[in-house]
Amino acid sequence: MNYLSRFYYQYRRVIKAIQLYLLIAGPGLIVMIADNDAGGITTYAATGAKFGYALIWFLVLLGPVAYYVQEMTVRLGAVTKHGHAEAIFAAFGPFWGWFSLIDLSLVNWLTLITEFIGMTAALSIFNIPPIITVIIVIGIMMFMVIQGRYWTWEKLAMFFCLLNLVYIPAAFMVHPSVGSILQMGIIPNFPGGLTAVLVFFLMANIGTTIAPWMIFFQQSAVVDKGMGKKDIPWGKLDTVLGAVFTVVVAIFIVIVTGTVLYGMEIESAAQASTAMMGTYPLVGTLLAIGLFDAGLLGAICISLASSWAFGEVFGWAHSLNNRIREAPWFYAYYFFAIITAGLVVLIPNAPLVLITLFVQVIAVTLLPAALVFLILLLNNEEIMGEYRNTKVQNVVSIAIVIGIISLSTLYAFSVLFPEIFV
Amino acid sequence: MEKFDPTGKSESSEGRSDGFLAKHFSKFIEINKKYAKPQIKMTPMVRIALLGLRIYLIVLVLVLVYKFFTLIRI
Numbered sequence: 001m002n003y004l005s006r007f008y009y010q011y012r013r014v015i016k017a018i019q020l021y022l023l024i025a026g027p028g029l030i031v032m033i034a035d036n037d038a039g040g041i042t043t044y045a046a047t048g049a050k051f052g053y054a055l056i057w058f059l060v061l062l063g064p065v066a067y068y069v070q071e072m073t074v075r076l077g078a079v080t081k082h083g084h085a086e087a088i089f090a091a092f093g094p095f096w097g098w099f100s101l102i103d104l105s106l107v108n109w110l111t112l113i114t115e116f117i118g119m120t121a122a123l124s125i126f127n128i129p130p131i132i133t134v135i136i137v138i139g140i141m142m143f144m145v146i147q148g149r150y151w152t153w154e155k156l157a158m159f160f161c162l163l164n165l166v167y168i169p170a171a172f173m174v175h176p177s178v179g180s181i182l183q184m185g186i187i188p189n190f191p192g193g194l195t196a197v198l199v200f201f202l203m204a205n206i207g208t209t210i211a212p213w214m215i216f217f218q219q220s221a222v223v224d225k226g227m228g229k230k231d232i233p234w235g236k237l238d239t240v241l242g243a244v245f246t247v248v249v250a251i252f253i254v255i256v257t258g259t260v261l262y263g264m265e266i267e268s269a270a271q272a273s274t275a276m277m278g279t280y281p282l283v284g285t286l287l288a289i290g291l292f293d294a295g296l297l298g299a300i301c302i303s304l305a306s307s308w309a310f311g312e313v314f315g316w317a318h319s320l321n322n323r324i325r326e327a328p329w330f331y332a333y334y335f336f337a338i339i340t341a342g343l344v345v346l347i348p349n350a351p352l353v354l355i356t357l358f359v360q361v362i363a364v365t366l367l368p369a370a371l372v373f374l375i376l377l378l379n380n381e382e383i384m385g386e387y388r389n390t391k392v393q394n395v396v397s398i399a400i401v402i403g404i405i406s407l408s409t410l411y412a413f414s415v416l417f418p419e420i421f422v
Numbered sequence: 423m424e425k426f427d428p429t430g431k432s433e434s435s436e437g438r439s440d441g442f443l444a445k446h447f448s449k450f451i452e453i454n455k456k457y458a459k460p461q462i463k464m465t466p467m468v469r470i471a472l473l474g475l476r477i478y479l480i481v482l483v484l485v486l487v488y489k490f491f492t493l494i495r496i
Contacts, residue, residue, distance in 0.1 A: 382461075
């Protein structure tokens, strides 16, 4: 009897903990899964096709890297109740504030275009013309915010996060050899040596793991959700689970393309999906659905990251709990960004490849600043109090930030001057 | 008869331009004033980090400008 009552007590505790987590869950999961956006899916698909399973170990390492950076935004948002843009203005003054805000809006708008490129390419596989795709996407994004409730927006976003898992059944359908995955993918190795091509792929994978918009988005989402200091442990758990999800999805994409398209030069995820259609039509379809979903999730988060940042700095009402008439400027910026980005994709002969390359370079101007500000803020006792970084956290996060800045800068240089890296 | 204005602006047009500027830039001025004094304590670590960032960005912008001009020349 005693055993039964103890079991029931433990069971109730677990159920309560899960219920509490479900209330807090959201920002961490969404930001991490949205990290696998259209550009990310393309990078993973190309990595699998080029190197097979050989770089899976590297993707596993990127999970903790993403967690360490994003976890800091949870603490900063929960303690200061300010988004990252506002925190930069307040802590470092107008020069760095304007630099971050303008750079963020430019990078995010260009990244939004790349998300639209991915989504239109994905649906064109099903013979849906780009204009219909753009209208559908804008319609979905308007519907998500028009309710005037953060909760509704978050749950809809989490539904799209779940859709991102289509790559898992897709991987099982191509019957990969588990033995080969374990043998080739788990032990760190550099297939063919540390060549320029391999370094380029490693840098591209890091570039997709941490993007400037993620820092701004998660901090603002934590504030908009109303998370406080007591919710920090749950926010961390949310971010851990998100990091696990994002790595698992990335690995399964690599498994799919590494099994079926190994040795092929892949330039876009849509190309990988089309190539699959011949041998595995269902897998190709799932890949296309996944690409559309990834682009949509990325677009949702990126456009909101900019709107939140402008709202915070300009003092506009800027919560998803506000209706459109209550926060007109916040929603006007949100709609302006998505509509103009969608229209760019529809321009005949628009330099879309150039835009995609340009995004990678411009993002490098903002990422170091956002990361350095994050660490400086997290080390300020007056701002963070007992939630400031510990020595161990500082050693790890500074090493990660130096690594990310070095490799993303190298990546930008390799895009600007490819002849140096041949 | 209206007086000649060497700046090319009449008093009324200047007034209009002040109104325009005030209307469109007052928010920016207000934001600059609000955040004029950085809250963060300028420790040596903060100063070094900000200086490093400035140098990094200047170098990056110079590289981008160089790339832009070499592209135009082609």
